[in-house]
Amino acid sequence: MPTQTTMSDWKLQTQQLRRILEISQALTSTLDLELLLQQILAAATELTETEAASIMLYDERARDLRFVAATGRNSQELARYRVPLDGSIAGTIFKSRQPLLIENAAADPRHYDQVDQKIDFQTRSILGAPLLIKERAIGVVEVVNKVNNASFSEQDTQVLSMLAAHAAVAIENAQLVNALQKAYQKLNELDKLKSDFIAIASHELRTPLGLILGYASMLKEEAGDQSDEKLDRVLHSAMRLRGLIEDMVNLRHIESGASELELSRLDMGALVKTVCMDCEGLAAAKNQTITQAFPPTPVFAMADEGKVALALTNVLTNAIKFTPNNGHIHVALQSREHEVWISVADNGPGIPEKDLERIFDRFYQVEPHMTRKHGGMGLGLSIARGMVELHGGRMWAESQVGQGSRFTFVLPINGPPQAAHGKEAM
Numbered sequence: 001m002p003t004q005t006t007m008s009d010w011k012l013q014t015q016q017l018r019r020i021l022e023i024s025q026a027l028t029s030t031l032d033l034e035l036l037l038q039q040i041l042a043a044a045t046e047l048t049e050t051e052a053a054s055i056m057l058y059d060e061r062a063r064d065l066r067f068v069a070a071t072g073r074n075s076q077e078l079a080r081y082r083v084p085l086d087g088s089i090a091g092t093i094f095k096s097r098q099p100l101l102i103e104n105a106a107a108d109p110r111h112y113d114q115v116d117q118k119i120d121f122q123t124r125s126i127l128g129a130p131l132l133i134k135e136r137a138i139g140v141v142e143v144v145n146k147v148n149n150a151s152f153s154e155q156d157t158q159v160l161s162m163l164a165a166h167a168a169v170a171i172e173n174a175q176l177v178n179a180l181q182k183a184y185q186k187l188n189e190l191d192k193l194k195s196d197f198i199a200i201a202s203h204e205l206r207t208p209l210g211l212i213l214g215y216a217s218m219l220k221e222e223a224g225d226q227s228d229e230k231l232d233r234v235l236h237s238a239m240r241l242r243g244l245i246e247d248m249v250n251l252r253h254i255e256s257g258a259s260e261l262e263l264s265r266l267d268m269g270a271l272v273k274t275v276c277m278d279c280e281g282l283a284a285a286k287n288q289t290i291t292q293a294f295p296p297t298p299v300f301a302m303a304d305e306g307k308v309a310l311a312l313t314n315v316l317t318n319a320i321k322f323t324p325n326n327g328h329i330h331v332a333l334q335s336r337e338h339e340v341w342i343s344v345a346d347n348g349p350g351i352p353e354k355d356l357e358r359i360f361d362r363f364y365q366v367e368p369h370m371t372r373k374h375g376g377m378g379l380g381l382s383i384a385r386g387m388v389e390l391h392g393g394r395m396w397a398e399s400q401v402g403q404g405s406r407f408t409f410v411l412p413i414n415g416p417p418q419a420a421h422g423k424e425a426m
């Protein structure tokens with residue numbers, strides 16, 4: 001049976017444990033670093049009944065400790081100071097990874113009193129604990145001056161160490177989230193830079209290219225039968241360039257959400273046939289065959305003809321481009337519940353599993369751009385998927401390396417979900 005004093009100690013301990021648990025829950029649910037540090041300070045002074053508290057974090061570059069938060073009116077100023085690892089109490093705690101209690105700070109040579117002088121504060125006693133993540137110290141939390149001039153107890157050391165353990169995990173989490181947010185922000189900025197570049201480049205290239213195409217066509221017309229092969233090459237290359245610029249413009253439209261759908265009730269079989277016919281010349285040049293399969297009855301969908309045709313053209317020309325000579329390409333149209341499924345399968349080189357999703361990213365190409373044999377900028381599939389998604393559809397790729405690839409896209413027969421309102425179901 002515990003004695004009277006140990007009984008009240010025990011009660012106090014239980015109360016403090018409960019409080020630490022509550023605080024720990026609050027800490028782990030806070031990802032805002034500033035707020036979190038303030039919560040830790042408040043908890044530290046509350047649990048140890050002290051006048052002030054501060055948190056220092058290790059700065060890897062400067063290899064010293066930096067005040068990141070402190071209680072009291074001088075906290076802003078304190079945040080500017082650094083504490084060396086050698087010759088300071090915080091440094092000793094950090095390096096030893098053990099808590100430390102100094103009853104008479106003024107008499108301890110390790111007390112870094114420069115900070116006291118600068119912020120006009122009188123430190124009498126200090127209790128500090130390391131902020132540990134497993135065995136690694138990331139900083140130190142210190143509480144200063146017990147209220148009513150009381151002395152620190154062993155219980156205070158335990159409580160502060162426990163709080164520091166929870167605080168360290170919460171700080172690390174918040175820092176990770178911060179770093180992630182920063183990386184994400186940077187990515188967004190890069191993305192914007194890329195989009196701006198595409199916008200400017202496509203705009204600036206269009207005008208001179210229009211002139212080249214115009215004059216080259218005029219010269220060809222004037223030359224009539226005398227037209228020479230070199231002029232054809234100029235025209236052909238200029239048309240290719242126009243295709244690339246169109247890709248850039250299309251992509252920009254999808255990104256900015258400016259692409260609007262011109263919906264009409266489309267005969268999907270007819271659309272597939274037209275696109276296949278348009279691509280026949282390309283396939284024939286490589287001695288490839290394109291076969292087609294259609295359901296027994298016509299399939300209609302509310303869709304934008306130009307955009308669906310563009311999506312299918314991009315996928316089909318890829319199949320032709322990447323499949324070697326004499327290859328085979330199969331285009332199939334299916335009607336499934338309220339959806340139309342269009343797939344393009346080839347017996348080309350296939351795509352590694354790890355790239356199956358990434359090929360839909362802008363500018364992503366499986367082979368490095370500089371060494372690859374095929375032309376293109378890596379925009380075709382992202383445009384195709386963009387066009388399909390504008391319709392509320394989805395698009396993906398399946399493949400077996402060495403066997404071939406299959407690209408499938410699905411469109412809702414009633415058009416994009418929001419556009420379906422007020423429109424008659426088909």
Ligand code: ADP
Pocket residue numbers: 314318319320322323346348349350351359360364365366367375376377378379380381382405
């Ligand atoms: P591009 O064709 O201009 O490179 P895309 O966005 O159309 O850009 O395609 C991205 C990448 O996906 C291609 O560079 C290629 O590596 C891969 N790819 C696309 N279609 C096929 C296919 N049918 N077979 C093999 N690889 C393909």
